[in-house]
Amino acid sequence: MIAILDYGSGNLRSAQRAFELAHSQVVVTNDPKICEEAQGLVVPGVGAFAACMDQLIGVGGREIIAARVAKERPIFGICVGMQVLFDSSNEKKNCDGVGVLQGEVDLINAPLLPHMGWNNVSAPSGSKLFQGVEDEMFYFVHSYAAKTKVPNALNTTCEYGEEFIAAVERDYVVATQFHPEKSGDAGAKLISNWVASL
Amino acid sequence: MTLAKRIIPCLDVAGGRVVKGVNFKDLVDAGDPVELAKKYGLEGADELTFLDISASVEERATTLDMVRKTAEQVFIPLTVGGGIRSAENVNELLRAGADKVSINTAAIARPQLINEISDRFGNQVLVLSVDARRADTKSGFEVTTHGGHQSAGIDALAWIEEGISRGVGEILLNSMDADGTKAGFDIEMLRAARAVSSVPIIASGGAGKLSDFGDAISAGADAVLAASVFHFGDLTISDVKKELAKAGFPIRA
Numbered sequence: 001m002i003a004i005l006d007y008g009s010g011n012l013r014s015a016q017r018a019f020e021l022a023h024s025q026v027v028v029t030n031d032p033k034i035c036e037e038a039q040g041l042v043v044p045g046v047g048a049f050a051a052c053m054d055q056l057i058g059v060g061g062r063e064i065i066a067a068r069v070a071k072e073r074p075i076f077g078i079c080v081g082m083q084v085l086f087d088s089s090n091e092k093k094n095c096d097g098v099g100v101l102q103g104e105v106d107l108i109n110a111p112l113l114p115h116m117g118w119n120n121v122s123a124p125s126g127s128k129l130f131q132g133v134e135d136e137m138f139y140f141v142h143s144y145a146a147k148t149k150v151p152n153a154l155n156t157t158c159e160y161g162e163e164f165i166a167a168v169e170r171d172y173v174v175a176t177q178f179h180p181e182k183s184g185d186a187g188a189k190l191i192s193n194w195v196a197s198l
Numbered sequence: 199m200t201l202a203k204r205i206i207p208c209l210d211v212a213g214g215r216v217v218k219g220v221n222f223k224d225l226v227d228a229g230d231p232v233e234l235a236k237k238y239g240l241e242g243a244d245e246l247t248f249l250d251i252s253a254s255v256e257e258r259a260t261t262l263d264m265v266r267k268t269a270e271q272v273f274i275p276l277t278v279g280g281g282i283r284s285a286e287n288v289n290e291l292l293r294a295g296a297d298k299v300s301i302n303t304a305a306i307a308r309p310q311l312i313n314e315i316s317d318r319f320g321n322q323v324l325v326l327s328v329d330a331r332r333a334d335t336k337s338g339f340e341v342t343t344h345g346g347h348q349s350a351g352i353d354a355l356a357w358i359e360e361g362i363s364r365g366v367g368e369i370l371l372n373s374m375d376a377d378g379t380k381a382g383f384d385i386e387m388l389r390a391a392r393a394v395s396s397v398p399i400i401a402s403g404g405a406g407k408l409s410d411f412g413d414a415i416s417a418g419a420d421a422v423l424a425a426s427v428f429h430f431g432d433l434t435i436s437d438v439k440k441e442l443a444k445a446g447f448p449i450r451a
Contacts, residue, residue: 011295011296011297013266013270013293013294014269014270014295014297017269017271017273046292046297046319046320046322047319047323048317112397112420114321114322114368114397114398116322116398117201117202117204117398117420118202118204118244118450120200137202137450141275142322143321160201179275182273182274183273184273184274188273
C-alpha cells in the first residue's frame with residue numbers, strides 16, 4: 001500500500017490518481033499507523049513553507065516521518081513536501097523543516113518568479129528515479145528551492161536563473177521539487193520507477 | 199536547459215458544457231469538458247484552463263464535479279476560474295484537483311481577496327485574469343468587467359502592478375479588443391504589461407494563425423492561451439508547437 005499524507009496541503013486527488021496508475025492500492029490519509037506502515041509514504045505540499053509545516057505538525061506528520069526514518073521506510077516528498085524534508089527554509093520567515101535532508105531552502109535568484117512551467121533536468125548517472133525519462137521535461141511551480149547538493153545522495157539539478165536541486169535520491173528518501181503527478185507521461189514513468197523500487 | 203513556453207487551451211464552460219462565442223456573445227456548444235481536456239492532454243497541451251463563464255452559485259457543484267473528473271484523468275496542470283469570491287472557494291477547487299485558480303471580477307470589487315488567497319495557499323496558485331482594452335487611461339489600457347462590456351474605471355497596468363504586490367503569481371492578460379477576432383494578439387499591450395510584470399504572463403485573445411503565437415512570445419508572453427482555434431480544429435496544439443520550435447522558441451515536444 002502507498003499512503004499519501006493528508007495534512008490539508010496539495011492536490012491530493014490528482015496525486016492519488018497518478019500513483020494509482022502505478023500501484024493498485026493508494027490511500028489518502030493521516031492515520032499514523034497506516035502512514036508509518038505503508039510500503040511507501042508520499043508527502044505532497046503546496047503553498048508557503050511555514051503554513052505547510054504548521055499543518056504537517058498539526059496531523060503528527062513530523063512523528064510519522066521520524067518513525068519511517070527510524071525504520072528506513074521509503075518516503076517521497078513532492079514540491080513543498082520535498083522542501084519540508086530539509087533543515088529549514090527562509091520563505092517569509094525562518095522556519096525549521098523536518099531535517100531529514102541536509103540543507104536549507106532559499107529564494108531562487110531569477111528575474112521572473114514563480115518558476116512556472118516545464119523544464120529539463122540534469123539527472124546523474126545511476127539514477128533509478130529518472131530511468132527512461134532523463135531527457136524529459138517536468139512541471140515546476142515554485143519560487144524557493146534547495147541550492148546545495150545533499151551529501152551522500154544522487155542530486156538532480158535544474159537551471160532557472162541559477163542551478164537548484166530538482167530531485168534527491170538517498171537510500172529510502174526520494175524527493176522532487178517538480179510535480180511528477182502533473183508531468184504527464186514523463187511524470188507517470190518517474191512515479192512507476194519509484195513504485196518499482198519499493 | 200530552458201523553461202518551455204507553454205501552450206494552454208482554454209475551455210469556457212457553462213452548464214457543464216464547453217461553449218464558445220465571439221466577444222462572449224452568440225455562444226455555441228463546443229463539447230464535453232472532460233473529453234476535450236483529455237484530447238488536449240494527448241495532443242501536448244502544457245496546461246489546461248477552465249473558465250466557468252456562467253459562474254452562478256447553483257453551478258458551483260457542477261464545476262467542482264467537472265474539475266474532479268478532469269483531474270482524475272488528465273495529468274497536466276489545471277487552472278480554474280469563474281465565480282471565485284473567497285479563499286474557501288479556492289480551497290474547494292484545489293481539493294477537487296485544480297492546481298491554480300484565476301480570479302477577476304471579485305478581485306476588482308475587493309482587492310484584499312488577492313492577499314487572502316495568496317497568504318493561505320501561496321502566490322503560485324493565483325492567476326489574476328485581466329480583461330483589458332485600449333482606452334484613454336494613463337497607460338492607454340483599461341480593465342473591463344462583464345466580458346468586456348463595461349469599464350471598471352481602472353488602468354490595466356496599474357492593476358497588474360497592484361495585483362502582483364498583493365500576491366498574484368501569474369497574469370492572464372486577455373485583450374477584449376482582440377478576443378474572438380482571430381486577428382492576432384494585442385502585441386503592444388503585451389509589451390506594455392511585460393515591462394511592469396515580475397511574474398509570468400499568459401497572452402490571451404486573438405489567436406488565429408500559427409505565427410500569432412510566436413509574435414506573442416516575442417512580445418514577452420511566457421505562455422499563450424487560445425480557445426476557438428483549437429476547439430473548432432483550425433489549428434492543433436502540435437501545429438503551434440512545431441511552428442514555435444522552428445522559430446527557435448523552447449517548447450515541450
